[in-house]
Amino acid sequence: MATLQEALAAALDHQEAGRFAKADILYRRILDAAPGHPHALHLWGILAALTGRPDEAAGRIGRAIAVTPDIADFHVNLARIEAALNRPDRAARHYANAVALRPEEVEPRFQLAGLLQDLDRPDEADEQYGALLAMAPLHAGIHLNRALLREAQGQAAKAREGLRTTLALEPAHPKALLRLAAMERELGRGGAALAAQRRGMTVLRDAANGVPDAGLFTTLGTLLAGEGLPEPAAEAARVAVALAPDDPVPWNELANRLKGLGRQGEALAQSVAGHGRGLVLLPGNPVLLNNRADGWLKLAELERAEEDARAAVAAEPGFAAGWNTLGSILMARGRAGDALDAYDQAMRVDPANDAPDNAQARFNRSIALLTLGRLAEGWDAYEQGWAVPSGRFPRAGFPQPPWDGRPLKDGALLVWGEQGLGDEVMFASLVPQLVKDGVRVVLDCDARLAPLLARGLPGVTVVARSEPLDARLTTPDVVAQSPAGSLPRLMRRRIGDFAGRQPPFLKADPDRVAELRQRVADGHGEGRRLVGISWSSKNAAAGPLRSIPLGRLAEALDGALDGPGVTLVSLQYGDVAAEVAAAGVSDPGLDAWGDIDGLAALIAAMDLVVSVDNSTVHLAGGLGRPTWALLPHAADWRWMQGRRDTVWYPSVRLFRQHRAGDWDGVLRDLREAMREG
Secondary structure (H helix, E strand, O other), rough: HHHOOOOHHHHHHHHHHOOHHHHHHHHHHHHHHHOOOOHHHHHHHHHHHHHHHHHHHHHHHHHHHHHHOOOOOHHHHHHHHHHHHOHHHHHHHHHHHHHHHOOOOOOHHHHHHHHHHHHOOHHHHHHHHHHHHHOOOOOHHHHHHHHHHHHHHOOOOHHHHHHHHHHOOOOOHHHHHHHHHHHHHHHHHHHHHHHHHHHHHHOOOOOOOOOOHHHHHEEEEEHHHOOOOOOHHHHHHHHHHHOOOOOOHHHHHHHHHOOOOOOOOOHHHHHHHHHHHHHHHOOOOOHHHHHHHHHHHHOOOHHHHHHHHHHHHEEEEEOOOHHHHHHHHHHHOOHHHHHHHHHHHHHHHOOOOOOOOHHHHHHEEEEEHHHHHHHHHHHHHEEEEEEEEOOOOOOOOOOOOOOOOOOOOOOOOEEEOOOOOHHHHHHOOHHHHHHHHHOOOOEEEHHHHHHHHHHOOOEEEEEEEOOOOHHHHHHHOOOEEEEEHHHHHOOEEEEEEEEEEEEEEOOOHHHHHHHHHHHHHHOOOOOOEEEEEEEOOOOOOOOOHHHOOHHHHHOOOOOOOOOEEEEEEEOOOOOHHHHHHHOOOOOOOOOOOOHHHHHHHHOOOEEEEEEEEOOOHHHHHHOOOEEEEOOOOOOOHHHHOOOOOOOOOEEEEEEEEOOOOOOOHHHHHHHHHHHOO
8 A cells, every 4th residue: 555655646746747647657557556546546537637638537536436425625626627628517516515525615615606606596506605604704705706696686785785795895806896886887876886986996096005006907907898898998907007107918908908999990000009019018928929919910910910920929839829819810811721730739739628728729720620621520629619709609598418410219309590690591501401301300590580491491390589488499399409500510521411402491482572573673674684782791800801892893793794784682781771872772671680581582582692791692592592602812611712602502602802802803703704694
């Protein structure tokens, strides 16, 4: 036993010194000699977590607990790993075990209460907070979390009382000040909200024995930004810079906060300048270089962005966020292969699966793979999108297990829509194959799409999305569920998997189609082609790059044919009446955003649809209408690279910019295609 203990101590020394391979060898030898040794299994599990293998870590520590279930530390560490794996139920269970074993310890109970709160088990969470306050009545964090719990339960008075108690214990607690200000604002007490914000500023100015602390204002700016208050966040960051003008950190924070004001050119330019000021104070700093690169990227100054990003990773080759930013810039330059190399490097230098930068790089890598047509790898990595803010958007409320692609003998499959309207349409294109394969489908969708999908998919139960969830989505006969964006991982792992399996699947109202065609054709002469056009994307990030001035598009199409020519019909959503009138384009008077069924009927009435990359392309493709999609140089992943067609919609033809911003080349190709008929 002494030899095993010495070996265990030596393995732990290696582990704590970062000599992970040597530690692994010793743990394996110990377990060969003493299978089931609980402490060796526990420490071996921690080693797996440290080297980016959380599932293995959970399995090893679980084995240790099976042998020796009464060691609280085992349960605490397993709970942390389960939480990192986004398995809060399991994490809560192990924290509860640790609490039962060591009820006097505050931290495991505090973590348990927070998880119960996140799991929407408010009564249990409140019980734990009550026990915590009996143990640690002066713990500001407990009062704060309980206040947030009560706020979520609609107990405004108790929540405000808890926030005030938090501030009595910790007057400079930024989160409590912000939540109190937000609560006062939501309750219509604008004066009280303003007073809370001003108190925050005053408290911070008076902190640190009367010495103004720029770091506190930097923290306040970050928290204000997290609360969705970009203007006050920028104000706090400006105070920090004024207090410490020779410190690069506040300049970096100010630049980040200015980015948060939106995509306005002036704010972004100021942001870049702020990072530049930080670099004057701290030349060659990789974080500042990386942040300025991100600013240049948002300003579409891609050469400067790439220069800064490459300088950042040259200064710190192990800087995962820098490699990730470089990858995003290369994607924006239309170089998906090079971007993939950068994302791969980000993961090599930061292999921990649960690291935020790593999760973002993994998701970004999936987009590069899909752009390159490497579908099997891409769809597998696309599942990382649930872990990042810029990825996929989870929805709660579906109790069924995830579908694994195997036949469902008894019961239906719930397919639920995710992301934007165009994404919902695109992923719904796989539903006809499910029906053909004998799967009974219940399809959750944007309410605006429900009539179209119900007509086009008569064998499918189409449920318009609502709040609260429609009861049909959780009836006992629905035995499995899948987000729509996860279907391709099971059904379209190769380009060839699309062939012959993407039929039109939307169906417009035939009466509205006939009425709208007659309406837009009247008064324009016989024999004219009806060409529906959409020229603008409202996508917050990529919209400006995808959009083309209406006048340029209309001129190109109007002058493309001799003889009767074309009648251009607006399919554009948004307030564009004046723009349409000025360009002489026919306006059918539809609400092209709210009345999607009407827009689909109008699309179906057209001889041809010409659109930039927005939801109109997806609707037209889903209807099977001849469609020409006009794409920027760095097109969205779904259109892949170099293709003139798209695997998603056989009726859609792609026209790509030859270089960034080159709509002239696209319009030349468009005119030539019109002449060819």
